[in-house]
Amino acid sequence: xxxxxxxxxxxxxxxxxxxxxxxxxxxxxxxxxxxxxxxxxxxxxxxxxxxxxxxxxxxxxxxxxxxxxxxxxxxxxxxxxxxxxxxxxxxxxxxxxxxxxxxxxxxxxxxxxxxxxxxxxxxxxxxxxxxxxxxxxxxxxxxxxxxxx
Numbered sequence: 001x002x003x004x005x006x007x008x009x010x011x012x013x014x015x016x017x018x019x020x021x022x023x024x025x026x027x028x029x030x031x032x033x034x035x036x037x038x039x040x041x042x043x044x045x046x047x048x049x050x051x052x053x054x055x056x057x058x059x060x061x062x063x064x065x066x067x068x069x070x071x072x073x074x075x076x077x078x079x080x081x082x083x084x085x086x087x088x089x090x091x092x093x094x095x096x097x098x099x100x101x102x103x104x105x106x107x108x109x110x111x112x113x114x115x116x117x118x119x120x121x122x123x124x125x126x127x128x129x130x131x132x133x134x135x136x137x138x139x140x141x142x143x144x145x146x147x148x149x
Contacts, residue, residue: 001039004029006075007114008047010148017146022047023073027081035089038109042146043079045113045120048072055117065119075115079124082111083131093135102136112144 005017006026012019018033020026030038046052050071058064067074086108087094093101111128115121121143129139 003040007044013147041111043075045075045115045117114146
């Protein structure tokens with residue numbers, strides 16, 4: 001089983017992580033490995049210059065995040081794609097009742113966010129936990145600190 005770490009700058013100290021730097025690399029890596037072969041994913045939110053500008057201009061001083069100011073895809077976009085990809089692989093779950101979903105095998109990696117952006121991390125966590133809840137699973141997506149360089 002593989003672990004994917006999405007971050008445009010940081011590299012985890014734990015060498016077990018496969019590091020990807022942007023949305024495109026993330027999608028390619030998940031598709032290459034196969035969702036069923038991934039045990040864990042950790043997502044950063046801000047993946048480029050305009051995202052970092054938005055963080056320093058609005059998030060940090062005003063606690064506001066305006067996605068219209070961000071030109072590159074974020075870790076939030078990766079979270080949304082990941083769920084869409086899950087349903088592409090498992091379309092039967094789209095129409096299944098929640099109480100039935102609870103009885104079925106659920107192959108989805110543990111996903112966390114290590115983002116320093118509190119609003120971006122909350123958006124990722126909330127989106128993933130809502131998905132997990134709708135699938136009849138525990139809401140396990142949390143913000144974590146992963147030692148890095």
